[in-house]
Amino acid sequence: MNGKKPMLKMENVSKIFPGVKALDKVNIEAYGGEVTALMGENGAGKSTLMKILSGVYQKDEGKIFIEGKEAHIKGIKSAEEYGVTIIHQELSTLNNLTVAENLFLGNEKCCKFSRRINKKEQIERSKMFLEQIGCNLDPNELVANINVGEKQMIEIAKALTKNARIIIMDEPTTALTDIETTNLFKVIENLKKKGIAIIYISHRMEEIFTICDRVEVLRDGKYAGNALIKDIDNDKLISMMVGRKIEEQFPYKEAKKGDKLLEVSNLSCNEGVNNASFEVRKGEILGIAGLMGAGRTELAKTVFGEYKKTSGSIKINGKEVNIKNIEDAISQGICYLSEDRKKEGCVLGLSVGENMSLCNLKKYQNSLRKIDRNKENQDIDYYINKINIKTPNREQLIKNLSGGNQQKVILAKWLMLSPEVLIIDEPTRGIDVGAKKEIYDLLNELKSMGKAIVMISSDLPEVLGISDRILVMSEGKISGELSRKEASQENIMKLALA
Numbered sequence: 001m002n003g004k005k006p007m008l009k010m011e012n013v014s015k016i017f018p019g020v021k022a023l024d025k026v027n028i029e030a031y032g033g034e035v036t037a038l039m040g041e042n043g044a045g046k047s048t049l050m051k052i053l054s055g056v057y058q059k060d061e062g063k064i065f066i067e068g069k070e071a072h073i074k075g076i077k078s079a080e081e082y083g084v085t086i087i088h089q090e091l092s093t094l095n096n097l098t099v100a101e102n103l104f105l106g107n108e109k110c111c112k113f114s115r116r117i118n119k120k121e122q123i124e125r126s127k128m129f130l131e132q133i134g135c136n137l138d139p140n141e142l143v144a145n146i147n148v149g150e151k152q153m154i155e156i157a158k159a160l161t162k163n164a165r166i167i168i169m170d171e172p173t174t175a176l177t178d179i180e181t182t183n184l185f186k187v188i189e190n191l192k193k194k195g196i197a198i199i200y201i202s203h204r205m206e207e208i209f210t211i212c213d214r215v216e217v218l219r220d221g222k223y224a225g226n227a228l229i230k231d232i233d234n235d236k237l238i239s240m241m242v243g244r245k246i247e248e249q250f251p252y253k254e255a256k257k258g259d260k261l262l263e264v265s266n267l268s269c270n271e272g273v274n275n276a277s278f279e280v281r282k283g284e285i286l287g288i289a290g291l292m293g294a295g296r297t298e299l300a301k302t303v304f305g306e307y308k309k310t311s312g313s314i315k316i317n318g319k320e321v322n323i324k325n326i327e328d329a330i331s332q333g334i335c336y337l338s339e340d341r342k343k344e345g346c347v348l349g350l351s352v353g354e355n356m357s358l359c360n361l362k363k364y365q366n367s368l369r370k371i372d373r374n375k376e377n378q379d380i381d382y383y384i385n386k387i388n389i390k391t392p393n394r395e396q397l398i399k400n401l402s403g404g405n406q407q408k409v410i411l412a413k414w415l416m417l418s419p420e421v422l423i424i425d426e427p428t429r430g431i432d433v434g435a436k437k438e439i440y441d442l443l444n445e446l447k448s449m450g451k452a453i454v455m456i457s458s459d460l461p462e463v464l465g466i467s468d469r470i471l472v473m474s475e476g477k478i479s480g481e482l483s484r485k486e487a488s489q490e491n492i493m494k495l496a497l498a
């Protein structure tokens, strides 16, 4: 495409899972010293394609060429021998080992004569590799004590210890703070200078335009084209991904505001909320912005009864309620959609349908206390269609769904409870542009039905786009409130740093 020879070429690659053609004759290229974005909607096949390249899955057909020669990738080790490493979205660092031990895990440096691990050499080499990516972590530090951004740095340094020529990053920034993301981008610039080919998956459009050089697009398991980033814009990229234009990325709808539904006064908890007061009315979407660690999730979990409040009170429809645990919260009509879907949101060993009706079984009990399966299944299928969950059927195990589609199942689970107050924490993290719009439409629909919605989000365009009112948190406190009219990226950031 630009006169250079590709470092990687995948040709006519196909992969079938039971009931799903995940990839259908896909072609992509990646070049040394460049970042190639791999884009597509949830379930388009991005992770599957990258798992094939990194030896996690075997392809059913097609060829892979690395630096012009055909590569026969038989497994993860074999991929590493070809210079390919993947940094999965769910990081695989081990908490009970040190930074250095993690870096050389499976690849330990041994002493010459005894077969003991040469700790000293590992520590020295760790320092060197970490320095190469501008990271000053102590190699002796226990990984349990470091944060997600730093864990990611370990994974990248680990790729360097294996002499990686192709590094794949699958949604690397979903759990990072803004500062960590900026840091990651610096590291990526460094990797580019070393001539490494980087393949980058993300649903955050602005990132693609910041650090990528080219883009390859998949649509529904098929190849949908490529482009140089400098030749395209946001709208063009979206229409390549979804096959149509998205008119309004953040649809806002005015609704009739009713009485106060949720009133929180002087709420505190030991997990990091300090004297927070706010209210949400029927027919209102209240956005909560702030930096990571500002106490937003903690505030939500305290209202939801997951964390114990140390002071304050909560009123529903003007009446004080005593919420001691999650069950109390749910029976008061409050639901909370967690930001951490793997840990708190879903049961990986259960099906899509079971995950959706998990908290709802009471709703489907008839007078004989038997579950009305027909009614339950009707509702499950309704939501699968309503928010376009990509799954062959409701019996599919949730662990076989793509990341974004798992997120949609969890949203459906809470919607099925028809809550009065819906608190959602980073609801569109990992969700593609098209599906985001469907979720916003759904929130607007709930709003017009007179529900109260609290939306915690780090995505400022999203908060600004669909909230009626915005609270900003900083260091456990509510540092300000802005009306839809007043709010801008600048004044939110000012309050977030207050």
Ligand SMILES: Nc1ncnc2c1ncn2[C@@H]1O[C@H](COP(=O)(O)OP(=O)(O)OP(=O)(O)O)[C@@H](O)[C@H]1O
Pocket (backbone or CB within 6 Å): 017, 018, 020, 021, 022, 040, 041, 042, 043, 044, 045, 046, 047, 048, 049, 390, 391, 399, 400, 401, 402, 403, 404, 405, 430, 432
């Ligand atoms: N182990 C598996 N068993 C069955 N189906 C699978 C498996 N892994 C993936 N799939 C299916 O293959 C398709 C592609 O999934 P993949 O995870 O590659 O999507 P993705 O583009 O990474 O999406 P996302 O942006 O949501 O992460 C989906 O329909 C998914 O349900």
Ligand SMILES: [Mg+2]
Pocket (backbone or CB within 6 Å): 046, 047, 048, 402, 403, 404
């Ligand atoms: Mg994926």
